[in-house]
Amino acid sequence: MSITRREFLESAAAASALAALSGVPGKALAAGGERWVKSVCRYCGTGCGLYIGVRDGKVFAVRGDKDNHNDGYLCLKGFLLPQILTAPTRCLYPMIRKDGKLVRASWDEAMSLVAAKFKEAIEKYGPDSVAFYGSGQGLTEETYVANKLFKAGIRTNNVEGNPRLCMASAVAGYVTTYGKDEPMGCYEDIDHADVFLLVGSNTAEAHPIIFQRIVRRKEKAPGTKVIVLDPRRTPTARIADLHISFKPGTDLAILNAMAYVLVTEGLFDEAFIKNHVVFGEGTETNKSFEDYKAFLAQYTPEKAAEIAGCKAEDIVTAARWFGERGKAAMSMWTMGLNQRTKGVWANNLVHNLHLITGKIGIPGSTPFSLTGQPNACGGVRDGGALSHLLPYGRLIANDKHRAEMEKLWGVPEGTLKPKPGPSTMEMFQKIEAGEIRCIYIMCTNPGQSLPNVGRYRKALQREDVFVVVAEAFHPTRTTELADVVLPAALWAEKEGVYGCSERRYQLLEQAIPPAGESRPDFEILCDLGRRLGLGHLVPFKTPTDIWNEILTICKGTVYDFSGMTRERLRQAHGILWPVPTPDHPGTKWRYVKGEDPLVPADWPHRIKFYGRPDNKAVVWLRPHKGPEEAPDPQFPMYYTTGRVIEHWHTGTMTRTCKELVHANAEAVAEIHPKDAARLGVKTGDKVRITSRRGSEVFKVKVTDTSKENLVFVHMHDDQHLCNLMTIDAVDPVSKQPEFKICAVKVEKV
Amino acid sequence: MRKAPLFILLLPLLLAAAPAKKAMVVHPDVDPNEPCDVCHKEVTPEIVDAWYESKHGMNNVKCFVCHGPLGPEFMRRAPVNRCVGCHGDKEASMALPFFKGKDCFSCHAGHELNPHKLVKGGGK
Amino acid sequence: MVIAGVVITTVPGKAPFVAASLAHQEGVKLVGGDGRERIAAVVQRASGEELERWAESLVAEDERVLGVFPTFVGADPA
Numbered sequence: 001m002s003i004t005r006r007e008f009l010e011s012a013a014a015a016s017a018l019a020a021l022s023g024v025p026g027k028a029l030a031a032g033g034e035r036w037v038k039s040v041c042r043y044c045g046t047g048c049g050l051y052i053g054v055r056d057g058k059v060f061a062v063r064g065d066k067d068n069h070n071d072g073y074l075c076l077k078g079f080l081l082p083q084i085l086t087a088p089t090r091c092l093y094p095m096i097r098k099d100g101k102l103v104r105a106s107w108d109e110a111m112s113l114v115a116a117k118f119k120e121a122i123e124k125y126g127p128d129s130v131a132f133y134g135s136g137q138g139l140t141e142e143t144y145v146a147n148k149l150f151k152a153g154i155r156t157n158n159v160e161g162n163p164r165l166c167m168a169s170a171v172a173g174y175v176t177t178y179g180k181d182e183p184m185g186c187y188e189d190i191d192h193a194d195v196f197l198l199v200g201s202n203t204a205e206a207h208p209i210i211f212q213r214i215v216r217r218k219e220k221a222p223g224t225k226v227i228v229l230d231p232r233r234t235p236t237a238r239i240a241d242l243h244i245s246f247k248p249g250t251d252l253a254i255l256n257a258m259a260y261v262l263v264t265e266g267l268f269d270e271a272f273i274k275n276h277v278v279f280g281e282g283t284e285t286n287k288s289f290e291d292y293k294a295f296l297a298q299y300t301p302e303k304a305a306e307i308a309g310c311k312a313e314d315i316v317t318a319a320r321w322f323g324e325r326g327k328a329a330m331s332m333w334t335m336g337l338n339q340r341t342k343g344v345w346a347n348n349l350v351h352n353l354h355l356i357t358g359k360i361g362i363p364g365s366t367p368f369s370l371t372g373q374p375n376a377c378g379g380v381r382d383g384g385a386l387s388h389l390l391p392y393g394r395l396i397a398n399d400k401h402r403a404e405m406e407k408l409w410g411v412p413e414g415t416l417k418p419k420p421g422p423s424t425m426e427m428f429q430k431i432e433a434g435e436i437r438c439i440y441i442m443c444t445n446p447g448q449s450l451p452n453v454g455r456y457r458k459a460l461q462r463e464d465v466f467v468v469v470a471e472a473f474h475p476t477r478t479t480e481l482a483d484v485v486l487p488a489a490l491w492a493e494k495e496g497v498y499g500c501s502e503r504r505y506q507l508l509e510q511a512i513p514p515a516g517e518s519r520p521d522f523e524i525l526c527d528l529g530r531r532l533g534l535g536h537l538v539p540f541k542t543p544t545d546i547w548n549e550i551l552t553i554c555k556g557t558v559y560d561f562s563g564m565t566r567e568r569l570r571q572a573h574g575i576l577w578p579v580p581t582p583d584h585p586g587t588k589w590r591y592v593k594g595e596d597p598l599v600p601a602d603w604p605h606r607i608k609f610y611g612r613p614d615n616k617a618v619v620w621l622r623p624h625k626g627p628e629e630a631p632d633p634q635f636p637m638y639y640t641t642g643r644v645i646e647h648w649h650t651g652t653m654t655r656t657c658k659e660l661v662h663a664n665a666e667a668v669a670e671i672h673p674k675d676a677a678r679l680g681v682k683t684g685d686k687v688r689i690t691s692r693r694g695s696e697v698f699k700v701k702v703t704d705t706s707k708e709n710l711v712f713v714h715m716h717d718d719q720h721l722c723n724l725m726t727i728d729a730v731d732p733v734s735k736q737p738e739f740k741i742c743a744v745k746v747e748k749v
Numbered sequence: 750m751r752k753a754p755l756f757i758l759l760l761p762l763l764l765a766a767a768p769a770k771k772a773m774v775v776h777p778d779v780d781p782n783e784p785c786d787v788c789h790k791e792v793t794p795e796i797v798d799a800w801y802e803s804k805h806g807m808n809n810v811k812c813f814v815c816h817g818p819l820g821p822e823f824m825r826r827a828p829v830n831r832c833v834g835c836h837g838d839k840e841a842s843m844a845l846p847f848f849k850g851k852d853c854f855s856c857h858a859g860h861e862l863n864p865h866k867l868v869k870g871g872g873k
Numbered sequence: 874m875v876i877a878g879v880v881i882t883t884v885p886g887k888a889p890f891v892a893a894s895l896a897h898q899e900g901v902k903l904v905g906g907d908g909r910e911r912i913a914a915v916v917q918r919a920s921g922e923e924l925e926r927w928a929e930s931l932v933a934e935d936e937r938v939l940g941v942f943p944t945f946v947g948a949d950p951a
Binding site: 005006009010012013014015016017018019020021 | 877878879880905906907911914915945946947
């Protein structure tokens with residue numbers, strides 16, 4: 001029996017097609033000697049999970065973690081992380097300033113000097129003559145050690161951190177509205193939202209993976225609406241169904257006007273307000289819904305449009321889209337609202353929109369603050385490492401809280417000082433005044449990032465101020481001012497926990513040993529503690545030791561994540577707190593019955609705002625108030641600062657990546673074409689930007705993404721400091737500075 | 750006349766789909782501080798548009814993510830191990846027999862990024 | 874006459890539906906699949922060009938089809 005050629009060809013074709021189907025691929029194979037270590041991105045508060053690839057003791061690549069919230073994706077910065085570890089600017093050995101120059105020293109010499117200087121200051125001038133300035137990039141364990149060492153050991157509340165510069169207003173917004181800090185929703189809300197309100201956030205460049213999730217939501221559900229409120233037409237506005245540009249600082253009027261529309265068009269939830277909301281003014285919850293309605297009468301869309309320089313009908317549209325019955329509405333904001341002298345009020349007004357419509361605690365409906373740094377939440381906010389806080393929702397000024405912490409920390413009653421310490425700007429002003437003589441700066445770059453930075457650079461250079469900087473890079477604009485520089489291990493070189501925007505705590509495993517002579521920050525702090533005779537307070541050998549102590553501190557608080565054992569964190573791809581027991585899966589929706597373990601099963605409503613004594617949230621009556629320093633005839637233009645996608649913060653890490661060193665690395669003055677014409681400049685020309693505080697020369701970039709009479713400069717350039725001009729006026733409640741708005745004059749050079 | 754076997758006719762198609770050999774492709778010497786699109790909007794506008802309309806363009810996966818930096822490490826065609834940094838879930842399937850000798854760009858158009866289809870607006 | 878073995882990839886979950894629509898097409902014989910996103914088939918067309926046209930139109934016109942990958946192509950001149 002023979003087979004025809006055709007039959008042969010057919011069976012060959014079939015066989016090959018079937019063969020191509022088979023062979024189910026297994027897990028990604030590791031080619032000889034590769035190890036993939038589970039970790040988290042070093043950069044923004046999105047907190048993308050990733051794996052660090054190690055080969056021959058070196059980190060050669062990263063790969064997004066498909067099992068984490070970012071679904072395997074990384075933005076261009078995270079993608080290029082490996083290069084920061086081997087950057088030529090890595091700080092590899094301790095340095096001491098001798099005869100005006102920083103020279104190499106041994107660890108013992110450096111730490112002896114630091115301890116001696118601190119001891120001397122404490123003995124001569126008291127514990128409040130020393131201070132700690134930490135960071136939302138420090139691991140939770142490191143920040144915890146510093147907080148305990150300074151507050152309970154040295155006994156000073158001079159403990160601050162750079163989240164004061166970025167998140168304090170969001171914190172105070174949540175606390176004044178709900179009684180406790182931190183968002184109640186999670187990233188998954190993005191997948192359910194019908195309307196997005198992005199206000200004061202350039203999400204596309206500052207939180208790219210969150211932006212990508214919004215884009216995916218829009219693709220999946222084409223009716224999804226995106227409202228963007230931003231004076232500039234940033235890349236975020238690309239997906240906007242409505243972009244409202246307005247005069248800087250007038251967003252409070254717009255937000256109040258949106259509330260006016262919601263109320264007058266009946267788009268409010270009467271039952272929700274009755275059960276879950278009280279109204280207040282100033283600091284008293286002594287108003288009613290009727291008072292609120294009367295208050296809103298001054299914020300008609302027409303009046304707000306006049307204040308803000310936008311269209312009344314756009315405000316109405318935004319409100320109607322937000323308030324439409326049956327539609328889930330999610331707000332997101334970041335520095336545009338927080339870095340303002342009315343930042344807390346701006347935050348309150350966003351919460352108001354969700355509270356009067358009841359669009360909260362339902363998948364897709366939530367007011368979600370985007371955090372800037374990878375561990376501002378976990379380490380500094382939740383960990384209580386600010387001058388008025390104690391760990392996990394406790395307050396310095398609260399006698400009961402202090403007594404609780406003294407017991408937990410095993411220190412005598414009365415150890416903790418009852419008076420809160422100075423906030424960041426006040427702290428640096430105390431340095432300027434000679435009241436603080438020693439400062440330990442960890443993992444941050446105030447010599448570049450403080451507002452009105454010229455003033456505080458001068459303060460740090462005082463002869464009688466001893467500046468210690470623990471940092472992974474040198475030189476930075478802060479290490480150059482230091483008396484002692486201590487080399488810190490960087491990211492993949494140490495182990496610890498980061499907590500990102502959505503209350504997700506995740507473990508960064510150590511992938512490689514610390515470079516050069518660098519040491520993990522917790523080790524450096526414990527060393528200092530021992531040398532100050534306080535070793536008994538910080539007896540930690542490993543980060544896990546610290547974590548286990550932290551678990552005992554958070555137990556019973558509204559943060560309670562005592563169920564997040566180290567082993568669970570090692571296995572998981574992040575867990576959302578509260579997690580009160582080891583078998584609790586984590587909490588996506590806080591305050592919601594059935595989701596949040598802290599809401600009792602017999603609670604009669606779907607929501608319990610248990611952070612406040614009456615279990616209700618507050619709608620605060622906040623009037624519009626403009627910025628501290630608006631333009632005037634002498635300084636006629638608005639000045640604002642911000643970010644670009646290629647770089648992060650002060651650029652000490654991103655500028656070490658080959659692909660990024662030339663990509664948008666130089667800070668330029670982004671000017672609207674009409675202003676450029678008036679000033680007689682074109683792209684590439686130079687201008688001098690001057691405020692009451694300082695001056696700097698920048699190249700020009702003419703772009704219609706800017707707004708008329710507004711000049712934008714990014715913060716990432718160490719050679720062109722945007723903060724020479726910014727104002728150090730602060731929000732009276734949060735003490736967060738107004739980086740976003742001040743007045744300048746711009747002149748062609 | 751004997752018809753040429755089809756696989757020979759299809760050969761150019763298959764070869765065109767195969768990854769380029771590792772020849773040293775050098776990007777012209779330009780000012781590294783200038784963003785790529787300043788030149789490329791004029792020199793290769795269709796590529797810039799294709800990228801901008803693609804998922805990469807929407808999400809700011811900028812040129813250097815795939816091409817690397819200008820200079821000796823510039824890559825005209827990104828290797829699979831560049832793509833899997835974000836698209837790690839695709840790596841395992843690349844081991845299947847019918848991807849032998851192929852890389853991501855055998856099917857995904859370089860800047861549009863859609864397999865086979867060149868659809869405006871991002872496609873599937 | 875050209876005979877090709879092909880793998881047709883589809884949007885995950887759609888393979889059975891695409892297979893159903895191809896089942897009665899002239900010159901297409903379904904030989905297997907993974908039941909989710911891949912179909913194995915043998916396709917016969919008069920010429921190479923016609924085979925390519927068939928593959929292109931399938932990808933262009935059926936939103937569920939992501940790709941058509943030849944695994945083998947042979948010619949039977951008879």
